[in-house]
Amino acid sequence: VSVPDGQQIGRELVHFADIDSTNNYAKKIGNDGCPHGTVVTAERQTLGRGRVGRLWQSDNSRGLWFSIVLRPDLEPEKVQIITLAASVAVVEGIIEVLDINCGIKWPNDIILGSCKLGGILTELSAEPGHVNYVVVGIGLNINQDSGDFDQELQDKAASLKLFTGKTHSRAKILSGILKSFEKIYTMLLAGETRQIIDKWNKYSVTVGKEVRIISREVEYIGTAQSVALDGKLVVKCKDGTLREVSSGEVQVRGL
Ligand code: BTN
Structure with missing residues (x-):
């Protein structure tokens, strides 16, 4: 090398x-x-x-x-x-x-x-x-x-x-x-x-895609917008709100 x-x-x-x-x-x-x-x-x-x-x-x-x-x-x-x-x-x-x-x-x-x-x-x-x-x-x-x-x-x-x-x-x-x-x-x-x-x-193959966020408490669909500085994924929900999800908490599935 x-x-x-x-x-x-x-x-x-x-x-x-x-x-x-x-x-x-x-x-x-x-x-x-x-x-x-x-x-x-x-x-x-x-x-x-x-x-x-x-x-x-x-x-x-x-x-x-x-x-x-x-x-x-x-x-x-x-x-x-x-x-x-x-x-x-x-x-x-x-x-x-x-x-x-x-x-x-x-x-x-x-x-x-x-x-x-x-x-x-x-x-x-x-x-x-x-x-x-x-x-x-x-x-x-x-x-x-x-x-x-x-x-x-x-x-x-x-x-x-x-x-x-x-x-x-x-x-x-x-x-x-x-x-x-x-x-x-x-x-x-x-x-x-x-x-x-x-x-x-x-x-990224995730950004721009529809994703399903699955955690213990909630499940919702949104569009992945970007990654944040701390590595969280910024997701725009159907109602326009932005949520940040961390990899430990959730599963993300492409649709
Ligand atoms: C993942 O789960 O996607 C991460 C895998 C990381 C594997 C590498 S191989 C070299 C280094 N040594 C390890 O024990 N793990 C990382």
Whole structure:
């Protein structure tokens, strides 16, 4: 994996053949003071973790499984934007290297066609008012054939190989994503959050669509308008009111 001169993201890179979860290791070295931008990759994970306590199938070397340790000078309440920035970096990295257009499905799934190509799991270590580090874990399906996916994923998961019929270099894709990550992280530090949100909305397959919001208390239909700075989805209801929904609370279904 090559990193341009001056790029901080990926300058330090730790690679494992097998590990439980690159996010777990990234948190460990984050606690031990590793430099900002350190990247942890693995051929295989025995306990890859997804959002909301799910498992992330990553028991083979056909995907990209990696985590980035960041030390942003942001208040803990503002780190949500990093996950939005990471989704944009993945989409732009894939466009740059392969000229393939992926989409972002709220909150932060990477979509190809109508299937899930990848996902992002962000974990934060903070004290009141201060961020120690943020771990951005990214899983992307690259060279899987459909038989490589667990049964229940087979009609839900995409891979770049399934989409293009070709095998792709994981190292090239990783380099491209790290480079676009560096670019968008620089925008973030420069306070260009509006531009990041605009990019997210541009790549989003959720914005502009009718969605059904299902929570424990209510169920309603609205049109997804945008993502908010804190990662919530802004939905315009039939009566014109705007509601913000957070990913923990609700399910969103396209209609
Ligand atoms: C999701 O549920 O969509 C998020 C999946 C995130 C998976 C990646 S793979 C690398 C990193 N290590 C983990 O254990 N999880 C993330």
